[in-house]
Amino acid sequence: MRLSNYLLPVTKETPADAQIVSHKLMLRAGLVRQTAAGIYAWLPLGLKVLRNIERIVREEQDKAGAVELLMPTIQSADLWRQSGRFDAYGPEMLRFVDRHDREMLYGPTNEEMITTLFRDAAKSYRDLPRTLYHIQWKFRDEVRPRFGVMRGREFLMKDAYSFDLDEAGLKKSYEAMFVAYLRTFARLGLQAVPVRAPTGPIGGDLSHEFHILADTGESALFYDAAIEDISREELLSADVSTIARLTGLYAMEEEEHAKVADCPVPPERLRTRRGIEVGHIFAFGTKYSAAMGLSVQTKDGGQVHPQMGSYGIGVSRLVGGIIEASHDESGIVWPEGVAPFAVGLINMRADDDKCAAAADSLYAKLNAAGVETLYDDRDERGGAKFATMDLIGLPWQLIVGPKGLERGVVELKNRRTGEREELSAESALARLSA
RNA sequence: CGGGGAGUGGCGCAGCCUGGUAGCGCAUCUGCUUUGGGAGCAGAGGGUCGCAGGUUCGAAUCCUGUCUCCCCGACCA
Numbered sequence: 001m002r003l004s005n006y007l008l009p010v011t012k013e014t015p016a017d018a019q020i021v022s023h024k025l026m027l028r029a030g031l032v033r034q035t036a037a038g039i040y041a042w043l044p045l046g047l048k049v050l051r052n053i054e055r056i057v058r059e060e061q062d063k064a065g066a067v068e069l070l071m072p073t074i075q076s077a078d079l080w081r082q083s084g085r086f087d088a089y090g091p092e093m094l095r096f097v098d099r100h101d102r103e104m105l106y107g108p109t110n111e112e113m114i115t116t117l118f119r120d121a122a123k124s125y126r127d128l129p130r131t132l133y134h135i136q137w138k139f140r141d142e143v144r145p146r147f148g149v150m151r152g153r154e155f156l157m158k159d160a161y162s163f164d165l166d167e168a169g170l171k172k173s174y175e176a177m178f179v180a181y182l183r184t185f186a187r188l189g190l191q192a193v194p195v196r197a198p199t200g201p202i203g204g205d206l207s208h209e210f211h212i213l214a215d216t217g218e219s220a221l222f223y224d225a226a227i228e229d230i231s232r233e234e235l236l237s238a239d240v241s242t243i244a245r246l247t248g249l250y251a252m253e254e255e256e257h258a259k260v261a262d263c264p265v266p267p268e269r270l271r272t273r274r275g276i277e278v279g280h281i282f283a284f285g286t287k288y289s290a291a292m293g294l295s296v297q298t299k300d301g302g303q304v305h306p307q308m309g310s311y312g313i314g315v316s317r318l319v320g321g322i323i324e325a326s327h328d329e330s331g332i333v334w335p336e337g338v339a340p341f342a343v344g345l346i347n348m349r350a351d352d353d354k355c356a357a358a359a360d361s362l363y364a365k366l367n368a369a370g371v372e373t374l375y376d377d378r379d380e381r382g383g384a385k386f387a388t389m390d391l392i393g394l395p396w397q398l399i400v401g402p403k404g405l406e407r408g409v410v411e412l413k414n415r416r417t418g419e420r421e422e423l424s425a426e427s428a429l430a431r432l433s434a
Numbered sequence: 435c436g437g438g439g440a441g442u443g444g445c446g447c448a449g450c451c452u453g454g455u456a457g458c459g460c461a462u463c464u465g466c467u468u469u470g471g472g473a474g475c476a477g478a479g480g481g482u483c484g485c486a487g488g489u490u491c492g493a494a495u496c497c498u499g500u501c502u503c504c505c506c507g508a509c510c511a
Contacts, residue, residue, distance in 0.1 A: 012472065013446050013460065017504060027445095037503065091435095092510080109511090143435065143509070157511055209511095218510090280511060314511035348470060383471040390471090401470060411470090 003376045007044050010388055020216045022323035023148030025332050029392045038145025038153030048340035053318050054135055056187050057158045064180035066131040066160050071113050073137050077103035079112045083291040094141050106139040111288045114161045119294035129169050133160030149320045156316040163306040170283050170307035174206050177311040179238050181210055181279050186235035189335025190325055193227055195251045206283035211275030214324035221275040223251035224265045276321045283309040332393030333416050341374040343432055344394040348401030350379040359400040362425055369433040
């Protein structure tokens, strides 16, 4: 993409509304614009990041055997009356009526709908187990939205729902999602700590929250330092044994930690950090299958309500979360895979024919090699281009200038480390295409 | 929802107390000079001050109402 052809409104100054670093950077780097309290428009660069996160989440859901579908954002009140949640949910649910005075709502979650859909489609134990998911916008009318996309009212969420014949099956489905989450967050370049969450009336230990460590997190966590020793490689190839290893290590939210009489972690290994909740998985059994009349026929001719679980990842929140975890004084530092473009190509002198020709040529070759490139071909000074590239945080900057060209080299800069290297255009291409 | 703060060109702000039809920085446009870390000079365009009503000869400024946004607390992917 040529920057001269793009919409990238970056700013030097920070809008007064933004408090935390991710929100400031998202506004400054032209990722989002707020349109109402807790509601954001995604500008081109922000949308690319959102789509990249979505892609990684989707790939790991698919790998875990979950099946994607897409449910609507608008739901009817009647559906929610069946589960009793229409009245129970409270003012956080956005309700309205259509022209025929039918009561509608903008979905804050989809248990009722998925259960109904599955009820009408699955009749036999042979239809189980299944895990279904979608990635869809939700609306929760938070009392006080804040922190940009971290606590918006409208947000993009991946929510998956599992259906199993019995509790043993539910446990397996739960573990499959647990593994998928570990891999997903590792691929996103994040260290996510699974924290046992209170399960409420259902009991058991089948509920975990996944927190990214960041100083601006809304929850305080207490955990065993050994959690930090688990390598990214291990998490990328996580399996059930990884769950056992992780859940064997102490990790609690402040409130729960306060209730623990004898903390099993020796003081020197007990870490206290703040965390951003980016995922939550839990098993709730037959709560919705019973309420919504979902049952399947068993082998011996009986009927059972499937055991269900649900599994959420805050996709839009992750955009902010990743920035909280990965930035410096100059701007965002995107992890590979999440970055909106892999390479930022800078032509230092747009008015110099040789420079322009060399940069144009590199741009064409990068495109041909399938390397997503943002080409700053504007007639701006080099300093302004550097500042823009640092701010938007693309992993690599490829710099073409008259000084280097005289010696037959271009410069490759790593955004994260700041390391610069001079090399031939061919070597640079080969490196970036690898 | 309780408590606090703020609405003035795209962004950041001043002006308001002590009414006299709007100013600064950034950004934008033009020209010249510059060109390896957000250039300099000169010129230009863009707002009628959240909205509604009131007081007044006259309102960004005073009064009333209203809407919106932000912050602190209780709740949440």
